[in-house]
Amino acid sequence: MTSLRFTSRTTSDGVVERDFTVGEVPGVLWSPAAGPDHAPVVLMGHGGGLHKKTPAQRARAVDTVTRWGFHVVAIDAPGHGERPLSAEDEQVRDEFKQAMKTGDIERFRKVSVGYALSLAERAVPEWQRTLDAVQELPEIGTEAPIGYGGGISLGTAIGIPLVAADSRISAAIFGGGFFAYEEELAAARHITVPVLFLLPWDDQYVDRQDGLELFDAFASKEKTLHANPGDHRTIRWHGVDDGFLARHLG
Amino acid sequence: MTSLRFTSRTTSDGVVERDFTVGEVPGVLWSPAAGPDHAPVVLMGHGGGLHKKTPAQRARAVDTVTRWGFHVVAIDAPGHGERPLSAEDEQVRDEFKQAMKTGDIERFRKVSVGYALSLAERAVPEWQRTLDAVQELPEIGTEAPIGYGGGISLGTAIGIPLVAADSRISAAIFGGGFFAYEEELAAARHITVPVLFLLPWDDQYVDRQDGLELFDAFASKEKTLHANPGDHRTIRWHGVDDGFLARHLG
Numbered sequence: 001m002t003s004l005r006f007t008s009r010t011t012s013d014g015v016v017e018r019d020f021t022v023g024e025v026p027g028v029l030w031s032p033a034a035g036p037d038h039a040p041v042v043l044m045g046h047g048g049g050l051h052k053k054t055p056a057q058r059a060r061a062v063d064t065v066t067r068w069g070f071h072v073v074a075i076d077a078p079g080h081g082e083r084p085l086s087a088e089d090e091q092v093r094d095e096f097k098q099a100m101k102t103g104d105i106e107r108f109r110k111v112s113v114g115y116a117l118s119l120a121e122r123a124v125p126e127w128q129r130t131l132d133a134v135q136e137l138p139e140i141g142t143e144a145p146i147g148y149g150g151g152i153s154l155g156t157a158i159g160i161p162l163v164a165a166d167s168r169i170s171a172a173i174f175g176g177g178f179f180a181y182e183e184e185l186a187a188a189r190h191i192t193v194p195v196l197f198l199l200p201w202d203d204q205y206v207d208r209q210d211g212l213e214l215f216d217a218f219a220s221k222e223k224t225l226h227a228n229p230g231d232h233r234t235i236r237w238h239g240v241d242d243g244f245l246a247r248h249l250g
Numbered sequence: 251m252t253s254l255r256f257t258s259r260t261t262s263d264g265v266v267e268r269d270f271t272v273g274e275v276p277g278v279l280w281s282p283a284a285g286p287d288h289a290p291v292v293l294m295g296h297g298g299g300l301h302k303k304t305p306a307q308r309a310r311a312v313d314t315v316t317r318w319g320f321h322v323v324a325i326d327a328p329g330h331g332e333r334p335l336s337a338e339d340e341q342v343r344d345e346f347k348q349a350m351k352t353g354d355i356e357r358f359r360k361v362s363v364g365y366a367l368s369l370a371e372r373a374v375p376e377w378q379r380t381l382d383a384v385q386e387l388p389e390i391g392t393e394a395p396i397g398y399g400g401g402i403s404l405g406t407a408i409g410i411p412l413v414a415a416d417s418r419i420s421a422a423i424f425g426g427g428f429f430a431y432e433e434e435l436a437a438a439r440h441i442t443v444p445v446l447f448l449l450p451w452d453d454q455y456v457d458r459q460d461g462l463e464l465f466d467a468f469a470s471k472e473k474t475l476h477a478n479p480g481d482h483r484t485i486r487w488h489g490v491d492d493g494f495l496a497r498h499l500g
Contacts, residue, residue, distance in 0.1 A: 196489065201466075201475070212462070215477075216451075224489050225451070227465075227475035239446065239474050239497075241489030 004029075004133035015065045022133045025126050026082045027075035028052050029134065030061045038143040040249035041071045041134060043127060043162075043169070045148065045155030047232075048116075051081025057151075064149070068246045071140060075130050077154060078122045088118070108205065113181045116157040123158045128166055145170055145249040152177040152198060152232055157184065160214075164190040171248035172196075176211030177203050177232035188217035195220045196244045199227040200235040254279075254383035265315045272383045275376050276332045277325035278302050279384065280311045288393040290499035291321045291384060293377060293412075293419070295398065295405030297482075298366075301331025307401075314399070318496045321390060325380050327404060328372045338368070358455065363431045366407035373408040378416055395420055395499040402427040402448060402482055407434065410464075414440040421498035422446075426461030427453050427482035438467035445470045446494045449477040450485040 008019040014033045019026065032039065042064055046057055052074035061072040076082055079089040092115045099108035135142050146168045150159035152175030163172045164187040172191070176199040195218050199211040215225045228238055258269040264283045269276065282289065292314055296307055302324035311322040326332055329339040342365045349358035385392050396418045400409035402425030413422045414437035422441070426449040445468050449461040465475045478488055 194488075199475075208462075212458075221479065222488055223479060225449075225475065225477035229471065229473060238444075238472055239491030239494055241491065244489055247489075 001132050001136075002129055003136060004130075013062075013066070015062050022075075022126075022130045024083075025075050025130065026052070027073060027130055030058075030065050030072040031139075032065050032069045032071075035069045037139050038141055039069050039071060040145040040147065040245070041073060041131075041140060042147045042149045042245060042249075043131065044072050044074045045150035045159045046074065046077065046080070047151040048154035048157075049080070050151070050154075052076050053081070060149070064245070068250065070245070070249070071134075071144070072149075073130060073134055075126060077158060078119055078126075089115075092118070105205075109179050113179050116154065116178065117181075117183060119154065120158045120161050124162045124165060127158070127162050131166070131168065147245045147249045148172040148174075149245060150174050152200065154178070160184050160191070161187045163193065164188070169193065171245055173198070173244065174214075176200060176214065177206060178210070179206055180210040180214045180217075185214065185217045188214055189219055192219045192221070194244075194248050195223040196241060197223065197225050198237065198240065199225060200232045201227045201229045202231050204231040251382050251386075252379055253386060254380075263312075263316070265312050272325075272376075272380045274333075275325050275380065276302070277323060277380055280308075280315050280322040281389075282315050282319045282321075285319045287389050288391055289319050289321060289389075290395040290397065290495070291323060291381075291390060292397045292399045292495060292499075293381065294322050294324045295400035295409045296324065296327065296330070297401040298404035298407075299330070300401070300404075302326045303331070310399070314495070318500065320495070320499070321384075321394070322399075323380060323384055325376060327408060328369055328376075339365075342368070355455075359429050363429055366404065366428065367431075367433060369404065370408045370411050374412045374415060377408070377412050381416070381418065397495045397499045398422040398424075399495060400424050402450065404428070410434050410441070411437045413443065414438070419443065421495055423448065423494065424464075426450060426464065427456060428460070429456055430460040430464045430467075435464065435467045438464055439469055442469045442471070444494075444498050445473040446491060447473065447475050448487065448490065449475060450482045451477045451479045452481050454481040 002023045004020050004022050006018050006020050010017050016031045016033050018029045064070050064072050079085045095111045099111050148159050148163050148169050150156050156174040163169045171194045173196045197215045252273045254270045254272050256268050256270050260267050266281045266283050268279045314320050314322050329335045345361045349361050398409050398413050398419050400406050406424040413419045421444045423446045447465045
């Protein structure tokens with residue numbers, strides 16, 4: 001197995017931020033500067049076109065560390081952040097932009113779903129290797145409860161097959177703003193851990209029905225749909241259950 | 251105007267419970283035993299077939315008084331609780347039971363909606379007269395912010411036209427579990443105050459789409475849809491934003 005290699009470390013306001021690599025995958029681990037061993041770990045997926053350390057993602061991570069004393073891990077998805085674009089990814093992105101420009105919704109949907117599937121196929125084992133390596137750290141170990149705190153769109157397209165595949169993860173936050181497709185619905189039907197699902201009510205590209213169908217598919221006895229007005233760029237979340245992961249992991 | 255006439259008063263664990271009548275309408279006012287004047291007031295509607303003082307309703311009211319220091323008012327809907335059934339109500343209830351027994355969904359829908367409309371037509375002015383009378387109390391007055399904390403089904407069928415009609419109410423909790431009908435959708439389109447909408451995801455009688463359509467109709471810039479699995483008898487709410495009214499009234 002591939003170990004976690006730390007490449008930098010900074011501390012600010014009681015939060016330690018350590019960059020790392022696991023193989024060729026770059027990541028970041030935010031931890032409380034002081035606290036008990038085996039605190040819960042949140043795997044934080046990022047949205048499409050974004051990366052592991054956007055200001056919003058870092059703010060969410062720092063808040064999770066500060067409020068709950070949890071660790072937060074994020075990695076760049078393939079072709080995102082510090083990672084090179086493969087020739088295939090470049091081609092897909094071009095197709096994607098063209099479909100958007102021409103307003104060809106069916107083509108846009110097909111290209112988006114194909115791209116998400118290809119990214120998830122690579123990202124799920126990357127997340128699992130990252131989690132293996134994180135569990136090697138003595139302050140975390142295999143006793144620490146694990147949750148997934150995904151963003152909407154890509155963070156969910158990767159997170160759903162990850163949570164379905166990895167029984168170490170015992171609670172998950174997902175979101176809408178992306179197409180529902182057969183492979184994702186099938187994975188969702190295998191998920192039984194508590195789920196909080198955030199839906200932008202007025203997505204500009206994706207029909208609301210796709211998000212509702214995805215939420216409906218989770219086999220979880222405890223699941224919550226939380227929707228607010230806005231599309232996935234303009235949305236402002238209100239009154240989200242911010243104790244969700246703490247209740248299930250803490 | 252009709253004043254509020256108190257008929258009993260008990261105090262328990264810092265909560266004063268006072269029964270009252272306003273005209274022929276019986277109600278109850280829960281208040282903090284001590285606290286500043288002009289604390290916010292929550293109008294708490296009850297569900298169909300229930301009444302102002304069910305154990306669940308009282309528990310919610312006591313929690314609201316204890317946690318936030320608010321007043322809570324509840325009244326019996328026409329033909330509910332201590333109130334007599336009119337001949338018309340009895341007839342409608344018989345039709346209602348028959349439609350349920352025969353499984354005639356269209357008839358069940360038509361009778362339910364007709365009954366809800368008739369109840370709301372009477373209950374809205376009763377709520378407004380009750381609020382007028384409550385505002386006469388010196389410890390409340392016209393300065394206290396007012397919210398509506400309705401139950402699902404009937405509490406919402408009455409609450410939506412009430413909140414649409416009464417500009418004193420500045421935030422509202424509604425719920426699904428009932429049919430969406432034109433008069434209700436039209437009233438919802440006039441509501442602009444913050445709304446928290448609770449939807450049982452698996453109602454046994456009412457299509458999920460009715461709840462989604464109703465949520466969609468609110469003109470409020472800030473509105474939240476919160477759905478959990480279960481029908482409107484078996485539902486267990488998880489992670490509901492219990493600071494919603496406190497944020498908007500406090």
